[in-house]
Each structure stands twice: as structure tokens, then as C-alpha cells.
Amino acid sequence: MIINAAIYLFGGLAALATLLMIFQREPVKAAMLMLAALLSTAGLYLALSAQLLAALQIILYAGAIMTLFIVALTATPAAWRDKPSKSRFIKMLGLAAAAVILTELLKVSALLKQTVFSPEFSETGTLDLARALFGQFTFQFELLSLVILASIVGAVTLAAGKRSS
Amino acid sequence: MSAYSLAGIAFVLFSLAAAGFLTCGSLVRMLMFLELMLNAANIALVALSPGTVSQAYALMLFAIAAAEAGVGLALIITLASVFKTLEAENIKELKG
Numbered sequence: 001m002i003i004n005a006a007i008y009l010f011g012g013l014a015a016l017a018t019l020l021m022i023f024q025r026e027p028v029k030a031a032m033l034m035l036a037a038l039l040s041t042a043g044l045y046l047a048l049s050a051q052l053l054a055a056l057q058i059i060l061y062a063g064a065i066m067t068l069f070i071v072a073l074t075a076t077p078a079a080w081r082d083k084p085s086k087s088r089f090i091k092m093l094g095l096a097a098a099a100v101i102l103t104e105l106l107k108v109s110a111l112l113k114q115t116v117f118s119p120e121f122s123e124t125g126t127l128d129l130a131r132a133l134f135g136q137f138t139f140q141f142e143l144l145s146l147v148i149l150a151s152i153v154g155a156v157t158l159a160a161g162k163r164s165s
Numbered sequence: 166m167s168a169y170s171l172a173g174i175a176f177v178l179f180s181l182a183a184a185g186f187l188t189c190g191s192l193v194r195m196l197m198f199l200e201l202m203l204n205a206a207n208i209a210l211v212a213l214s215p216g217t218v219s220q221a222y223a224l225m226l227f228a229i230a231a232a233e234a235g236v237g238l239a240l241i242i243t244l245a246s247v248f249k250t251l252e253a254e255n256i257k258e259l260k261g
Contacts, residue, residue: 007166056224060227076245091184095188097187102180105179109176155236
């Protein structure tokens with residue numbers, strides 16, 4: 001019961017933060033709202049008994065990625081981003097398009113209504129996850145380091161090219 | 166609680182992020198909403214299949230999201246320094 005309430009609470013908080021983010025004009029405030037959405041997602045993971053994912057969500061998304069966004073926002077001159085924001089009509093149009101997407105998604109997944117999910121809090125997920133990552137998915141997990149290496153090289157090349165020109 | 170309501174939460178988050186992506190003009194904000202869309206997909210992955218396999222995939226998606234944010238922001242900063250703007254609608258030339 002408590003877990004159900006927590007799932008709805010954190011899901012609602014994340015949705016609210018995302019909605020407010022759409023109508024927020026200040027970029028840094030929008031970033032803070034995104035942080036709220038990401039932290040609510042971490043709570044959602046905790047309610048779904050994915051403790052390691054909740055911790056990683058806070059460290060990776062709310063920590064590292066948000067820092068990147070804030071640095072990118074502060075490193076660019078304010079004159080480049082201080083443009084009058086789009087009219088409310090366009091935002092409403094975007095929300096209508098999103099409502100269409102949502103309706104379609106819910107329609108497609110109507111079969112899920114028959115699946116009953118009874119969330120129970122368990123603590124042993126992390127050990128099993130480690131076994132899966134270093135057993136069943138070793139190749140994929142090691143391949144990820146290549147992806148990250150490629151992204152580091154790409155980002156450094158872009159930044160270095162900018163400096164030399 | 167049915168799996169349908171869990172999927173509903175993920176779908177609502179995804180479509181709200183998609184709405185933001187469609188309506189905002191700033192490149193950095195677009196990347197933010199892209200991250201939130203990926204986040205919603207991650208929630209669907211974890212919520213709809215309670216088990217270690219889905220969590221392992223979600224963990225790999227975290228790494229991919231981090232890589233994407235790094236490269237995306239480097240690209241955006243380079244683009245912004247060339248075009249002197251962060252608004253997507255002001256970037257019209259692809260040549261040079």
C-alpha cells in the first residue's frame with residue numbers, strides 16, 4: 001500500500017516538474033526543475049526495489065549530467081540565449097501533440113491491464129544485478145566502456161577544434 | 166496495482182518530455198528534454214519487468230545517457246560559438 005502510494009507520489013512529482021519545466025523561461029530554473037524530476041525518478045526506483053539504480057540516478061543523472069548542463073548554460077554568453085520565449089499557443093499545441101502520443105501509447109499497451117503487479121520491497125537486487133552484469137552481460141558491459149571512451153574522444157576533439165580555430 | 170498504471174506513469178513522463186522537446190527553441194533545453202525522454206524509457210524498462218535483467222539494461226542506458234549528454238553538449242557549445250546563438254531556429258546554414 002505504502003509502496004503504491006510512493007510510486008504514484010514520485011511519478012506525479014516527476015510529471016509536475018517536467019510540466020513546470022516546459023513553462024519556465026529561466027534556463028537555470030528549468031535545470032533545477034529537471035533536477036527535481038530526476039530526483040523524483042530516483043525515489044520511484046527506490047519504490048520499485050531498484051536501490052542501485054536509485055543511487056546511480058542520483059550520482060550520474062542528478063550529479064554528473066546536471067552539472068554538465070549547468071556548466072554549459074553558464075559557459076555560454078547570456079545574449080545568445082536571452083530570446084523571447086515562444087508563445088503560449090505553441091506550447092499548448094506541443095502539449096496537444098504530446099496528448100496524442102500518450103493516447104496512442106496507452107491504447108497500444110492496453111493488454112497490460114491484465115497483468116497485476118504487486119510491488120514488494122526486496123533488498124537483494126544489487127547482488128543479483130552485479131552477477132548479471134559480470135556474468136550474462138559481460139560483453140555488453142565491457143562494450144559500454146568503449147562507448148564512453150568514444151564519447152570522451154568526441155567531446156575533447158570538438159572542444160579542441162573550437163580552441164584552435 | 167496493474168502494470169498498466171506503471172506504464173502510464175512512464176508514458177506520461179515521456180509525452181510531457183516530448184511536448185517540451187517539440188515546443189522549446191533552445192538547443193540546451195532540447196537536450197534536457199531528450200534526457201528526460203530517455204529517463205522515462207528507463208522507468209518503463211525497470212517498472213514493467215521487475216528483475217535483474219531489466220535493471221542491467223537500465224544501468225547500461227545510464228552510461229549511454231551520460232555519453233550522449235557529453236557529446237551533445239560539446240556539439241551544442243561548438244555550434245553556439247560558430248552561430249553565436251543557442252536558438253535552434255536561428256541556425257539555418259549547414260554549410261561550412
